[in-house]
Amino acid sequence: MKHRFNGHAQFTGGYEAAGRLTTDNLNTQISIPGAMGGADVGTNPDELLLGAATTCFIITLSVMFKRHGLTLADLNVKSTAVVDVTDGVFTYEAIHYDVTIDTTAPEDRRSLITRFVHKSEASCMITRALAGNVDVIIDDITINFIEES
Known part of the structure; x- marks a missing residue:
């Protein structure tokens, strides 16, 4: 038996931008961590x-x-x-x-x-x-x- 998990990610802009990750049970903003020079929005x-x-x-x-x-x-x-x-x-x-x-x-x-x-x-x-x-x-x-x- 195989299980499939679906996800979709969208990212607009460059290194200091943010995006969104959506799976069946997760919907969150994503970005590069602030400590690494990113926007530090949501998770990473x-x-x-x-x-x-x-x-x-x-x-x-x-x-x-x-x-x-x-x-x-x-x-x-x-x-x-x-x-x-x-x-x-x-x-x-x-x-x-x-x-x-x-x-x-x-x-x-x-x-x-x-x-x-x-x-x-x-x-x-x-x-x-x-x-x-x-x-x-x-x-x-x-x-x-x-x-x-």
Whole structure:
């Protein structure tokens, strides 16, 4: 089975201009970031790639919890992209994650949950698409074991 996702982008003007990106569930302005000399309106490819990777990772991790019958009270992922600009060449170098998990799972599941975090990062389709080009690094995992209410 193949899934298709549709998008349309329009951009008017030059480097300091702005445009619009529309997909089935997203409608946003786009431009080059202000830090890179652009209009800094809406979002940009760097943020969109970071958002795609982060949402793919967090959704994949939540599915792992569900499939293994573990309760996930809350899941937060802070992500940072590192883009290098050398001699006018832009290189998306890395994505870093800090993961915080609140779960009612028993504390003896800590190593399993940690394994799920790493497996989710590695098996997410966006991470797999970036493989060999962008380093994806989990910097920190915090697991808070909470009692069921």
